[in-house]
Amino acid sequence: MCISALSAAAPDSREHFSMGAMGLQLHRPPVRFDISTKAFASFSTEEIDHLLACTYASTKNFKRGEVLITQGEDSSTLAIVLKGTVLLSDQESGSDSPVAFLNPGDHFGEDLGWSENPTARFTAIAASPGTVAVLDLRTLQNLDGHQCKLRTRLAAKLLEFSAESVARASAFEQMRQQETLRERLAEFFINQRAEQGTEKLLITLNREQFAAHLGTEKTTLGKELKAMQNEGLIEFYRSSFRILKDLTEG
The missing domain is CATH 1.10.10.10 (Winged helix-like DNA-binding domain superfamily/Winged helix DNA-binding domain)
Structure with missing residues (x-):
């Protein structure tokens, strides 16, 4: 399952399509699932339900060794780890060594809501079987169509996530310099x-x-x-x- 399977399309209707490893798939409005971990601890249950709906959220299961996203791939998806462990690697640096490992409550793709043509910064590979929640960040940019009333708070949360990712990358570099x-x-x-x-x-x-x-x-x-x-x-x-x-x- 490449994360193209995690990417939702056309956030302007209640039903939308995505091209995944299994071909064209129809996603309906999401069944509620729990992302009220440390990532969204400041959001109420009602707010989380609304956030999941307005970002066309869904869940995807993965197997150990499965590539969830490839560095440089087009994507507008925020993924939150619900179960299992995900490794991030910077293959453009010439190394496959994981720069970070993500556990339940951690996230990747938070920087993809700002670019007109967003591409993944890292390759994400499943270190174990698990599940991710998938949120389509194009609702941050779709000013004329479908919008989320929590758009401003989601944008602020993504900035917070980005700061955490920068700190994580800095800690990894400092560790590897020893x-x-x-x-x-x-x-x-x-x-x-x-x-x-x-x-x-x-x-x-x-x-x-x-x-x-x-x-x-x-x-x-x-x-x-x-x-x-x-x-x-x-x-x-x-x-x-x-x-x-x-x-x-x-």
Whole structure:
């Protein structure tokens, strides 16, 4: 499922079409689903229902390894992760290493509501099976036709999302600039602690994906994690990690 399957068309009628991997599809007004995560915590239930309706929102399920959107592809879609994990990569930089991994409540495509001919900044690939909510951002620009009464608030929310994406990209670049794997891991865990708000972290990447995000190999990552655990810096079991000591020391 390429995200062309996530893209709605013609936001000027109650029924609209999109060209997806399975061919032409008819989408009817959406059944309500929950996006009242951290992304839209400031919106009431009624406002979320209206937002879903006026952006012709729908949900799409994906399988592990599925490409949701390709960098440079035409798209006007905001996607919110409802279930599973999505990896973003900047393939134009010459690397397939994921620059970010998105969990439920996270989002991508927030910058696509402003350009006349919007294209995706990153390639998004499913790291696990899951579901995304899909909102058509062309309602922000369609001044003569269908409009959303929450247009101004949605625009403000997209600016907030864009700022979060910039901060995420900056944190990734700073992490990858660290010379040693130990330093990159320390930076990574510190960033995740700030984002998750706890010393007990859930890292939804498998070890191969985790290693790629850090710019190393799976076996090398495994050895370093075990060394940090033996030194009493962290403890971990599968996808659960706990920071035990100050990782900025040494």
